[in-house]
Amino acid sequence: MSPLQTDIWTLNMGPQHPSTHGVIRFVLKTDGEIIADADPDVGFLHRGLEKIAELVPYPSFMPYTDRLDYLAAINMNWAWALSIERLAGIEVPPRAEHLRVITAELNRIASHLISVGALASDMGAFTPFVHALRDRERINDLFEELCGARLTFNYCRIGGVSLDAPPGWFDRVRGFLDYYEPMIDVFNRLITDNKIFVERLRRVAPVSAEMAIAYGLVGPNLRGSGVKFDLRKDEPYGIYPQLEFEVPVGRGYRDGVLGSCFDRYMVRIEELRQSIRIIRQCLDRIPEGEIQAKVPKVLRPAKGEVYCRTEAPRGEVGFYVISNGEKTPARVKIRTGSWSAMSIIRELSKGWMIADLVAIIGSLDVIAPEVDR
């Protein structure tokens, strides 16, 4: 018997689609519900950040890094600051380092909250998303007290941070952690343990460790495939070597397949706990002192180049900066985690269903501004 003749449908998913997390477009070729090809079409959010970096002075590029990934602005700030500090050889005072770690890990919690919440909302459960936002709102409050902004913080500076913590802020951070740590369990009860949710994810679109490395996946997406690689451990920066924490990796949670969407999701959930652990340590040991190193008013780093990478919530974010001694960089190249995550979607989604494509995008935590820059 000859198989049924079926047509391939061409569908346009995005740029205005509820689950593309920003303006990304996929040209889907589907055989019924099964995806034959998902061609990502990016660039709707391209702002030319790399070119802008060549036109503004080193410190003035800082607010633009907020926009690089608006869900993890501090991590982006830090990556830029760290690159220039390495380029110009600036030592950062320890208090500033601690503040950076605290804020960056808070920001990681906020970012992961969005990520896991959005994945749940892509799976059709909207309430977990709002519950995640409810907790994230408290982090935003903390940030607003610290630096005055709720989303685009622009908090790190080359050689330090912009503002010291206001009085009582550390206690409020501690209060938040005490509030939030049990909320992870509540969140797990709400959605992570949910049978439907687990079944939707645990065997979907597994990425093997080789494939993840071949596609250059970074961050939780890489660790979800069982590769224990975290720049905070493996290429430490800041005060991370002095802090104790574990790197959660995927291990086929709940009888699933290693590297499946559920593993990537669970890695993020576990990282929430690790971030809390890191912040607690920093709060205990934060020293008094300066928050800003002495940096010349007009920064002209010596000729040279640097590639500096840090661990952002969406994985490695790297700035490749070439200086020719001017007050603006000669060339800046930004490498972001979502970009490599985006590149694997096409390969990964073949043979899965449209509903799974949504899960894949959600579990890879692709953020449009990071892809397009």
Next chain:
Amino acid sequence: MKELLDQLIALAVEKVPLLGQAPDWVFYLLWMLVAGAALLVYASLIAGITSWVERRIAGRMQARIGPNRVGPRGFFQWIADGLKSLFKEDVTPANADKPLFRLAPYLVFTGMFGAWAVLPYSARLYAADLNVGILYVMAITSLVVIGILMGGWASGNKWGLFGALRSSAQIVSYEVPAGLAIATAVALSGSLSLQEMVRAQAGPLGILGWNIFKSPFALVAFFVYFIAAVAEGNRTPFDLPEAESELVAGYNTEYSGMRFVFFFFAEWANLFLIGAVSTTLFLGGWQGPLANPDTWWGVMIGAGWFFLKACFFVFVLIWIRWTLPRLRVDQLMAMCWKYLVPIAFVCLIGTMLWMSVFGDRAFFGLVAVGP
């Protein structure tokens, strides 16, 4: 009610000239129109208020407030939304099959509201009591799937077609476990008429005669029916036809204005319908403490019980919707054919065995008295 109506008709015949000579079917037609209009108003009211209730409950479950601007606690929000939709532009896509596109919402609407005609609101409060009542409910609600299929296809949108296909596959499949679970209730009650089914569930305290207490299998069958009904109503976790994160809005992607409202009114009316039918089949309908089909106040209390039970189900449905994620298509089918259908079969056969062994005595009566 009937006497009052007869008096009214007599009065009308007396006062209006020529009406006395009109044939009987004129009165019949008039009576049907009045009853239909009353039912429509009632159903629209329930659907509209449900839309507000759902948004309020969803809000509170998400640490939000929900609509609270129009009227006290936002109670008139649904009227405001309805009016707004009336004035909105009604877009028909150029690529659409226009007659079918326009017809579809009305089919959905008719299918959903047609079923309201036979609901046993109380012992003497109903529009019609068909002796194939429950079959009629199942039959008329199948219009909904046709409307969805028609709308999804006619809008000329691929997402819409996807939604329509998913919807029809889903509804046709879940009709099987729903039918089997209904058969369980029918076997226990011995009738297809909804009124008769409710009357058959009389028992001590007005509660212990309910079908779910008559046999443990009926209790399971009740859950099977409830799940299948949720699936047929396209509600989360079975809302694949309009899965907004996958299919934009599924079959109603291209609908706007009043036509869109028809789809949504039908959905909210369906909430109450699911609750009402579940109540009738398994939870004793208007049976309850103090409900009595022979006195007028007993009837009114019965109506209260019925409404209360149905509203409880509406709340549960909303609660489920705002908690659970959505299934995938293959999981949906697996759940239907691998879990619900076998369980429903076991329930049906188990109930019959139970009845042949113990008779249709109540489960709890059995426990108390012994076989």
Next chain:
Amino acid sequence: MNLTYLAFVVMSAWVLLAALYVVTTRNVVRAAYGLLAALFGIAGLYVIFAADFLAAVQVLIYVGGVNILIIFGVMLTEHLGRVPFRLVNFNLFPALAACALVAFALVLGVLIYPWPESAASYAPTSARIGQMFLTKYLLPFEVASVLLLVVLIGAVAVARKEVRDE
């Protein structure tokens, strides 16, 4: 002219018009919907003839089940059924002959069968149908069940084969 008669005329006209639309329209999907209207009309005729159970089942099975599957199949055809298909008339005469044969048989059946003079009483019919199935018409009923089972298994077999082919 009483109400039943009027309803019968209206319903019959409805069924005939719908059936005519099915065979004359050039849009496959619309033809399927026309069929749906016709089937609905037949359910209406059953109601007029006091066959309440049959009417409900007609809607349930034909409208809610069979016709949906037909529409389902038609919609999945190429180009979403937008291509108007043409009635080619090289089979006209055989078709006419077949139609004439069927019409002859039907008319003959109508004329021969001793129809009851008046409409049956509006009593519930479901119980009687059930009894008839398990007594007088047991054999046809079981044969039909077996046939359906065969169809079901066949469908599963066909579907499985395709999955293996992939």
Next chain:
Amino acid sequence: MNYFRNIWEAISSIAQGMAVTLRQFFTKPETVQYPEVDVLNPRMPGYSGHLKPVSERFRGFLTVDTTVCISCNQCAHVCPVDCILVESEKGPKTTVNSLRPDGKESPKTRYPVQFDIHLGRCMYCGLCTEVCPTGCIHFTREFRGAAGEYHKLIHHFISPEEAERVRKLAAEEAAKPKPEKPVATKVEAEKE
């Protein structure tokens, strides 16, 4: 066995999740009813949730105290989006009280005749407030900036009359061979 475990897991996990939503259902909502709750008030009367009011450091609209501005133009230079436009005239030399905590006095010889901030462009990064030597440019907690027309987003901190007056003063100053103190003090007094 797996079959029944699946059923049990589904039922129990769904019940767990529904318990969470039910508890949230009976908890007070956190939404701030914005126009009704005065968010600039630290206590936010009428609000029962857990969110904080607009904080002290909130980066709202920029504002400029033009009396202390010394027209050094550093803010305009550092601004990544070029939303600040400062034009100045050379005037009599004075010292101004800066808004900075250290209270350091800065010499002032230039007077702004135009100080525009394009709030439609501004990205509220705060770099300008950090470089400002006198602290004259700073954030307010004001965030209600809806404007019906685009040009209303450009805030002019110096009125045309004021600019005219400064220009006149500068012209007088330029005509004089040497600036004199009394004129400047008069200007200060007038401004206050």
